[in-house]
Amino acid sequence: MASTPTDTPSSPNTRKSATDDVFMREVDEAVRQDEVADFVKKFGWPIGIFVVLALAAFGGWLIWSGQQESALEESSEQLVAALDELEAGNTDVADDELAQIVASGSEGAAGMARLLQAGIALGQNKTDEAVGLYGQVANDPKQPQEIRDLAKVRMVAANFDNMEPQAVIDQLGPLATADSPWFGSAGELVAFAYLAQDKPDQAGPLLVAIAKDEDVPESLRSRTRQLAGLLGHDAIDDVDAMLEELGAAGPQQAGGSQ
16 A cells, blocks of 8 residues: 555654565565575575575564554564574574564564574574474464464474374364465474374375475475375376476486586
């Protein structure tokens, strides 16, 4: 929506709108171009994947939040600064800034700050600390449901090896459905839990559903497609198209290796 004539370049509404626009552009670009790999190269798997998810979730939070304009603007700027420090590799500085947001920021910003702190902790192999931070957000009724669900998925992923398979299924089962925005991530973890229970008949169809869901990132679809095939389930709708795609990739790879 265009700003009203009363908004000057220095007004709170205009500054807030500019901040929101920057975030939404970043979110759109990250999702559209699937830049998970770029973040992974910069931060390593735990922080890299998490930062992309956090950006997407925070974009949704900006729309959802109905808090005061000035408080939202200040919290947004603080989070932008912390993300800049993360991108520059200054995790200690970012962690300090995030701790300040947790202590004095708005509820939504504090939740996002804890999620980012958890990502930093994972990158430093502090799994217990990360799981605790994720749990705080997942169990905070003041947070938007989307943020709580994201925290729960990340919490279970970080602690998967220490959990009973049934506990994984109980916690993530409600999110492992096609209408959930976390279907791919939650569904894959639930499928692995089924396999740990020696229930391939339940894991296979779930993996097939993920592989065929066009809203799931292609890297995850490819992984679940292969695993479903190993379990004897066909997750390919159009064999000719798949062969054509593989055939097009082959010459490119061969050419690049010469």
